[in-house]
Structure formats: C-alpha cells, structure tokens
Amino acid sequence: MVVAKAWILKKHFDGFPKTSDFDLKKIELPDLKDGELLLESVFLSVDPYMRIVESKNPTFAVGAFVVGNKGWRTHFISDGKDLQLLPSNWPESLPKSLALGTVGMPGLTAYFGLLEVCKMKPGETVLVNAAAGAVGSVVGQLAKIGGCKVVGCAGSDDKVAYLKKIGFDEAFNYKTVKSLDEALSKASPDGYDCFFDNVGGEFACVAINQMKKYGRIAVCGAISQYNDSVPQKGPYLQLPMILKELQMEGFIVSRWNHRREEGLQALLKWVVEGKVKYHEQVTEGFENMPVAFMGMLKGENLGKAVVKV
Ligand SMILES: NC(=O)C1=CN([C@@H]2O[C@H](COP(=O)(O)OP(=O)(O)OC[C@H]3O[C@@H](n4cnc5c(N)ncnc54)[C@H](OP(=O)(O)O)[C@@H]3O)[C@@H](O)[C@H]2O)C=CC1
Numbered sequence: 001m002v003v004a005k006a007w008i009l010k011k012h013f014d015g016f017p018k019t020s021d022f023d024l025k026k027i028e029l030p031d032l033k034d035g036e037l038l039l040e041s042v043f044l045s046v047d048p049y050m051r052i053v054e055s056k057n058p059t060f061a062v063g064a065f066v067v068g069n070k071g072w073r074t075h076f077i078s079d080g081k082d083l084q085l086l087p088s089n090w091p092e093s094l095p096k097s098l099a100l101g102t103v104g105m106p107g108l109t110a111y112f113g114l115l116e117v118c119k120m121k122p123g124e125t126v127l128v129n130a131a132a133g134a135v136g137s138v139v140g141q142l143a144k145i146g147g148c149k150v151v152g153c154a155g156s157d158d159k160v161a162y163l164k165k166i167g168f169d170e171a172f173n174y175k176t177v178k179s180l181d182e183a184l185s186k187a188s189p190d191g192y193d194c195f196f197d198n199v200g201g202e203f204a205c206v207a208i209n210q211m212k213k214y215g216r217i218a219v220c221g222a223i224s225q226y227n228d229s230v231p232q233k234g235p236y237l238q239l240p241m242i243l244k245e246l247q248m249e250g251f252i253v254s255r256w257n258h259r260r261e262e263g264l265q266a267l268l269k270w271v272v273e274g275k276v277k278y279h280e281q282v283t284e285g286f287e288n289m290p291v292a293f294m295g296m297l298k299g300e301n302l303g304k305a306v307v308k309v
C-alpha cells in the first residue's frame with residue numbers, strides 16, 4: 001500500500017495566501033488496476049512532474065518521466081490519458097525539471113504569446129515585465145533570437161543584472177525607479193511595438209501609453225492583481241487604444257496544445273545550442289510547497305520556481 005502526501009487548499013485565499021490556508025494530508029492509494037500506473041513526483045510546480053514507479057499500462061514503462069497536472073501530491077494513480085512523456089530526444093545532460101519551465105508550459109507560453117499574439121517582427125521593440133521569471137526570461141531571449149530590441153523590468157537589482165547577462169538590451173528595477181513612465185521612455189524613446197504583459201494593473205496602464213502606433217499587447221498574466229481583496233480601479237485605456245490603433249489580446253497557452261511538440265522542439269533546440277539560458281529556483285522538500293508558492297508570488301524566485309521532492 002502506497003501512502004501519498006497531498007497539499008490541499010483548506011481555505012480559499014483572502015488576500016495574500018497564508019500557511020494556514022494549506023493542509024498536508026496522507027492518502028492511502030488502492031492497488032493498480034489494469035491500464036493504470038503509479039506515479040511518484042520528482043519535481044513539483046503548479047504543474048507537477050513525475051516518474052513512473054509501477055505500471056499496468058503498456059504505453060508507459062516503469063522509470064519513464066512524464067509531466068501531468070495532478071496537484072501538489074507525492075504519488076498519484078493515473079490511467080495515462082492526461083500525461084505527457086518528455087520529448088524522446090531529451091538530452092541526458094539536461095535537467096528534467098526544465099520540463100516544468102523553459103522547455104515546458106512556461107516556455108510554450110512565451111513562444112506562442114510572442115509569435116501568435118504579439119506577432120513580433122525583426123527590428124521591433126519588445127517590452128516584458130516579470131522578466132526574470134519563468135515566462136518572462138524566455139520571452140526576452142526569444143525576442144532577441146527573433147531580431148528584436150528587448151526591454152525587461154524586474155523587482156531586484158540582482159534580477160536586472162541577470163537580465164543583462166542573458167542578453168536583454170535594457171533592464172531596470174521597477175521597484176526602485178523614481179518614475180516608471182520615465183524609465184520606460186528612457187529605455188525606448190520611440191516607444192514599444194510589442195508588450196508581453198505578465199503583471200497587469202498600474203504597470204500595464206503606464207506601459208500601454210508608451211506603445212507605438214499599431215502596437216500589440218499580449219495579456220499573459222496579471223500577477224499584481226491576483227491577491228487583491230478589493231478589485232483595482234482604472235485608469236482606463238480606451239484613448240491610447242483608439243488613437244494608436246492598438247491590439248490587446250488575452251490568451252491561455254493551452255490554445256496551442258495541438259502545436260505543443262513544435263514549441264517544445266524549438267525551445268529544446270535553443271536550450272541545447274545555448275541560445276536560451278535558464279535558471280531554476282529549487283526549493284527542497286515536499287513539505288515546503290506552500291513556502292515556495294508564496295515566495296514566488298513575493299518575487300523571491302529567479303527563473304522558474306520548482307520544488308524537489
Ligand atoms: N496565459 C497563460 O497561459 C499563462 C500565464 N502565466 C502568467 O505569466 C506570469 C508569469 O508567470 P511565471 O513565469 O510562472 O511566474 P514568475 O516566475 O515570473 O514568478 C512571478 C513573478 O512575478 C513578479 N511579481 C509578483 N508580484 C508582482 C507585482 N505586484 N508587480 C510586478 N511583478 C510582480 C515577481 O517578480 P519581480 O521580482 O520581478 O517582482 C515574481 O517573481 C503570471 O502572471 C502568470 O499568471 C503563466 C503561464 C501561462
């Protein structure tokens with residue numbers, strides 16, 4: 001009998017998440033039926049990554065590594081239908097945890113958001129916020145590969161130094177600049193063609209006023225608003241949208257599930273060639289899932305935040 005540990009949400013968040021909102025449970029798992037397999041988490045994120053320890057399903061061999069959306073759990077039984085094997089050409093030398101980050105869902109978000117929503121073109125200027133995080137750090141590097149000028153903002157001087165190291169043309173600490181408006185116009189006096197928005201709220205309002213005519217805004221996330229108890233109010237953006245004829249489009253990465261393999265292969269190739277660099281913020285221990293989660297929301301992570309079980 002395998003006993004799984006699972007983090008459950010005891011109470012819906014009221015404002016910023018608290019340790020007391022989570023509960024660690026033990027769950028006895030039943031024996032496998034034909035067609036099922038038993039998975040053991042190796043790295044976890046919001047999208048857990050697991051190794052198969054027992055299988056009664058001919059498609060999945062014991063020892064194989066898969067990505068699945070199974071919650072914060074050490075073990076899980078699956079019929080295999082919703083699991084993704086790692087690409088078969090995954091190099092032995094590459095950390096498998098990247099399947100949760102640069103060569104996984106966050107990397108795909110950057111890839112499809114830039115290509116399909118921003119429709120970036122060589123010579124354009126791309127702005128990205130939360131730029132030193134899992135999605136943002138890939139956005140900036142893909143935009144450089146695509147021949148763009150890239151401006152990134154992040155919440156510490158160490159993160160800004162990292163952005164410059166991985167090739168961002170301009171980067172600044174949005175928490176310490178005197179004026180966000182001035183910092184954005186100094187970084188690109190002619191404005192921005194593409195804005196990949198991970199943050200929303202006031203940052204987005206200031207940035208949207210600095211878009212060039214016909215600019216495109218990919219609304220990927222709004223992390224500045226996720227923990228608000230009271231919804232934020234304006235300023236309102238209709239005037240710059242009309243006068244500059246902007247396009248603003250929200251998206252969820254799963255829209256391109258049918259092109260997942262294309263995206264993963266492109267990202268894998270760039271990582272192997274050293275054209276896309278990665279950093280992971282690894283927290284040790286399943287017991288520390290809530291700590292890692294809250295730390296990520298507070299900006300303690302550089303690159304993708306993962307938990308090693
Ligand atoms: N649409 C989609 O399909 C998807 C959307 N997303 C979204 O993309 C965004 C980035 O996700 P991900 O890369 O996983 O996370 P990150 O690795 O970027 O971690 C989150 C970062 O957000 C920044 N942040 C937190 N609060 C604020 C704030 N108030 N203002 C500005 N920045 C803040 C912090 O960096 P800093 O130190 O710079 O403040 C923190 O490190 C999120 O909004 C997420 O919801 C992610 C995946 C798919």
Ligand SMILES: CCCCC/C=C\CC(=O)/C=C/C=C/C=C/[C@@H](O)CCCC(=O)O
Nearest residue numbers: 047067068069104105220221226252253254
């Ligand atoms: C408090 C409200 C929060 C709203 C956030 C809404 C959107 C932003 C966001 O973060 C969206 C993420 C979507 C992720 C989707 C993932 C799966 O489709 C795939 C996961 C497994 C994988 O393929 O690796």
